[in-house]
Amino acid sequence: MTSADYLPILILILIAAPFAGIAILLPSVLGPKNPNRMKQEAIESGMIPFADARRRFPVQYYMVAVLFIIFDIEVIFLFPWAVSLNQLKIFGLIEMGVFLGILLIGYLYVWKKGAFEWE
Amino acid sequence: MAQQALFLIMAVFTLGMALGTVTSRNIFHSALFLVGSFAGVAVIYFLLEAEFVGVAQIIIYIGAIATLIIFAIMLSRSVTGQNGSPMNRQWAFAALGAALLFAALAWLFSRVDFGSTAQPVPEDAIALIGAGLVTEYVIPFEVASILLLVALVGAILIARERHS
Amino acid sequence: MSIVLLSILKSLALIILLLTGFAYLTYYERKLLARFHVRRGPNRAGPFGLLQPIADAVKAIFKEEIVPGHVDKLIYIVAPALSLIPALVIFAVIPIAPDLRLGGFTLQFHVADINVGLLYLAAIASVATYGIILGGWSSNNNYALLGSLRTAAQMISYELPFGLLLAAIILTTNIGREAGTLSLIEILNQPRPWWLWLWLWLAFPMFFITMLAESNRSPFDLPETENELIAGFQVEYGGIKFALFFMAEYISMITGSAIMATLFFGGWRGPFADPGTWYGPIVGFGWFFLKVVALLFVYIWVRASVPRIRYDQLLQFCWKVLTPLSIGYLVLTALIVVFVG
Numbered sequence: 030m031t032s033a034d035y036l037p038i039l040i041l042i043l044i045a046a047p048f049a050g051i052a053i054l055l056p057s058v059l060g061p062k063n064p065n066r067m068k069q070e071a072i073e074s075g076m077i078p079f080a081d082a083r084r085r086f087p088v089q090y091y092m093v094a095v096l097f098i099i100f101d102i103e104v105i106f107l108f109p110w111a112v113s114l115n116q117l118k119i120f121g122l123i124e125m126g127v128f129l130g131i132l133l134i135g136y137l138y139v140w141k142k143g144a145f146e147w148e
Numbered sequence: 149m150a151q152q153a154l155f156l157i158m159a160v161f162t163l164g165m166a167l168g169t170v171t172s173r174n175i176f177h178s179a180l181f182l183v184g185s186f187a188g189v190a191v192i193y194f195l196l197e198a199e200f201v202g203v204a205q206i207i208i209y210i211g212a213i214a215t216l217i218i219f220a221i222m223l224s225r226s227v228t229g230q231n232g233s234p235m236n237r238q239w240a241f242a243a244l245g246a247a248l249l250f251a252a253l254a255w256l257f258s259r260v261d262f263g264s265t266a267q268p269v270p271e272d273a274i275a276l277i278g279a280g281l282v283t284e285y286v287i288p289f290e291v292a293s294i295l296l297l298v299a300l301v302g303a304i305l306i307a308r309e310r311h312s
Numbered sequence: 313m314s315i316v317l318l319s320i321l322k323s324l325a326l327i328i329l330l331l332t333g334f335a336y337l338t339y340y341e342r343k344l345l346a347r348f349h350v351r352r353g354p355n356r357a358g359p360f361g362l363l364q365p366i367a368d369a370v371k372a373i374f375k376e377e378i379v380p381g382h383v384d385k386l387i388y389i390v391a392p393a394l395s396l397i398p399a400l401v402i403f404a405v406i407p408i409a410p411d412l413r414l415g416g417f418t419l420q421f422h423v424a425d426i427n428v429g430l431l432y433l434a435a436i437a438s439v440a441t442y443g444i445i446l447g448g449w450s451s452n453n454n455y456a457l458l459g460s461l462r463t464a465a466q467m468i469s470y471e472l473p474f475g476l477l478l479a480a481i482i483l484t485t486n487i488g489r490e491a492g493t494l495s496l497i498e499i500l501n502q503p504r505p506w507w508l509w510l511w512l513w514l515a516f517p518m519f520f521i522t523m524l525a526e527s528n529r530s531p532f533d534l535p536e537t538e539n540e541l542i543a544g545f546q547v548e549y550g551g552i553k554f555a556l557f558f559m560a561e562y563i564s565m566i567t568g569s570a571i572m573a574t575l576f577f578g579g580w581r582g583p584f585a586d587p588g589t590w591y592g593p594i595v596g597f598g599w600f601f602l603k604v605v606a607l608l609f610v611y612i613w614v615r616a617s618v619p620r621i622r623y624d625q626l627l628q629f630c631w632k633v634l635t636p637l638s639i640g641y642l643v644l645t646a647l648i649v650v651f652v653g
Contacts, residue, residue: 036316041404045327045401049556055458061374064379094216096300097212097216097469097471098208099296100211104472105208107277108274108278111486115486115492116491122647131290134297138301139300139301147624207431218445222461275429280623
């Protein structure tokens with residue numbers, strides 16, 4: 030491979046980005062402009078907003094992100110292994126089995142600890 | 149030539165984003181600058197023809213780790229949206245330390261022979277990585293899974309402490 | 313230099329194709345949903361309402377530009393674009409027709425052929441979360457923030473079974489070949505024995521569920537639960553910026569269908585889609601188009617039939633059912649590749 034293979038993707042990004050930019054800027058040229066205070070308010074289903082929105086969130090979201098990182102790294106290791114399994118044969122199968130097995134222990138432990146229970 | 153120009157642009161971009169990360173007054177913006185810096189590094193990997201590493205950089209650093217950082221910011225108490233100064237009285241010492249570390253690394257890299265030769269990247273590089281993982285580098289590979297296991301258990305213990 | 317020019321032309325063609333596809337997908341969906349509800353659907357603008365998408369576009373462009381006072385301006389404006397760009401860019405590696413050979417010149421109907429095509433899909437899919445996170449955060453609104461957090465957790469969770477199933481599909485590319493491949497173009501060239509098709513179709517329902525969740529479609533449209541979050545992360549958006557989020561969702565449906573058509577149903581392959589002939593690309597694109605439209609029908613059918621699931625069910629389903637199932641599928645596939653293939 031050469032990095033020239035990626036040139037078309039770079040070009041596609043360079044074309045898609047201005048397209049999205051123009052689409053966003055167009056209405057500020059073409060549309061009407063009658064701002065008033067009510068339009069500028071945050072939407073709270075008709076109520077007057079009483080608190081800043083940036084507040085704390087349940088820890089479970091954080092748990093999901095942590096679990097995701099760990100299993101995502103595992104998946105990344107799977108890809109090159111999957112490409113070369115034909116050469117590796119049973120040997121490759123066993124090695125990956127050990128790798129997956131160790132992580133499976135963690136998966137079961139996490140399940141047992143209730144990380145997947147959403148309150 | 150074009151590659152060199154692109155490398156320079158991306159190097160400046162990556163460093164600029166990194167600078168933004170440490171100087172931004174809003175911690176959420178810092179996290180976004182960090183994502184930009186990760187993206188710059190990913191492009192540099194592609195320029196080095198290390199496409200697997202580049203894609204892994206995007207999937208893991210941008211897709212997973214930066215998301216975790218953003219979640220952590222949203223979860224933590226008073227930091228979100230508030231603009232504290234990232235500087236404290238020790239910034240001069242920290243800058244000095246960073247400069248010294250940079251000098252030491254630059255000195256090291258200029259002296260060490262990494263044994264690199266200008267060879268074209270083989271067509272089946274990813275298959276070679278896969279084969280390498282379970283043959284030559286099998287011990288680090290399996291140890292990596294133990295490391296991930298430890299991280300998993302540790303994360304659960306820290307987050308679940310109060311509940312049990 | 314000519315490769316640059318060709319790439320520019322292909323990129324423009326792809327973007328126009330996807331935008332037209334998006335416009336008429338909204339029409340297709342509204343017509344179909346109307347049929348499911350025993351209504352007529354849009355029928356005023358033009359014959360059979362065919363001009364409705366254009367009327368919608370014009371309306372969105374001429375809307376007043378409102379940037380609420382409490383938002384983080386720059387991020388608020390950039391977020392819809394960051395949501396749309398990955399949706400457009402992910403299509404680059406999908407072949408939509410066989411090669412056309414004219415004299416010594418070969419025209420390939422995909423923007424880029426890279427070695428890591430399937431990984432590219434996973435990478436861009438993982439970047440797509442950012443538009444939503446940024447939109448929700450910059451809006452500085454309770455509903456928007458909660459919506460974006462939910463969406464992000466949902467999208468990253470379902471990326472796991474997505475990645476695992478992709479790995480299983482890569483494993484099957486070892487069968488009947490020297491080594492596996494990550495290129496979507498190569499995958500279409502792999503001769504698959506009949507039992508491999510059956511085995512792959514076993515994974516199709518799981519893959520389809522992950523695609524539904526990744527594009528935030530019903531029954532996984534938790535980000536926009538009207539009844540509790542009044543539209544989730546997009547609540548503070550209006551006019552064209554709302555339309556861009558909308559576009560991103562629909563284009564990711566098209567892309568999802570295209571990916572599934574390529575991986576599970578042979579992409580452009582079909583009778584008379586012969587590479588190298590003058591009619592091959594036309595027939596091939598026809599097959600590809602038919603397969604994508606059929607899969608899009610399933611998306612809409614699911615929306616019309618299945619009620620939205622609860623958020624805790626959504627995450628538990630992913631982590632307790634879909635992920636173990638995909639790991640099991642992956643292990644069985646590896647065994648098949650080594651002992652049968």
